[in-house]
Amino acid sequence: MLSCRQLFERLSEFLDGELSEDVCAHIRAHLSECAPCQTFFRTLEETVRLCQQLPSPPLPEEVRRDVQERLRAEWRRRFARSERSN
Ligand SMILES: [Zn+2]
Numbered sequence: 001m002l003s004c005r006q007l008f009e010r011l012s013e014f015l016d017g018e019l020s021e022d023v024c025a026h027i028r029a030h031l032s033e034c035a036p037c038q039t040f041f042r043t044l045e046e047t048v049r050l051c052q053q054l055p056s057p058p059l060p061e062e063v064r065r066d067v068q069e070r071l072r073a074e075w076r077r078r079f080a081r082s083e084r085s086n
Contacts, residue, residue, distance in 0.1 A: 002026050007030050
């Protein structure tokens with residue numbers, strides 16, 4: 001089972017479809033059992049979808065990194081106290 005942190009580290013790759021089916025299965029399993037990660041995943045998914053709907057070319061790497069940084073900060077805030085060490 002992935003830890004919450006491990007899941008978070010791979011979430012954007014997961015959404016981009018860059019992970020192997022094996023890893024995706026682990027991530028889905030974690031998401032099905034971990035409410036905080038589920039919530040976070042939905043937020044991230046929604047953000048990505050909104051970005052993809054913009055009538056412009058794919059996000060520049062810089063903007064993309066900025067979004068990821070913000071999500072990372074948000075995630076830290078949310079998980080700072082409740083993170084499990086499994
Ligand atoms: Zn989790």
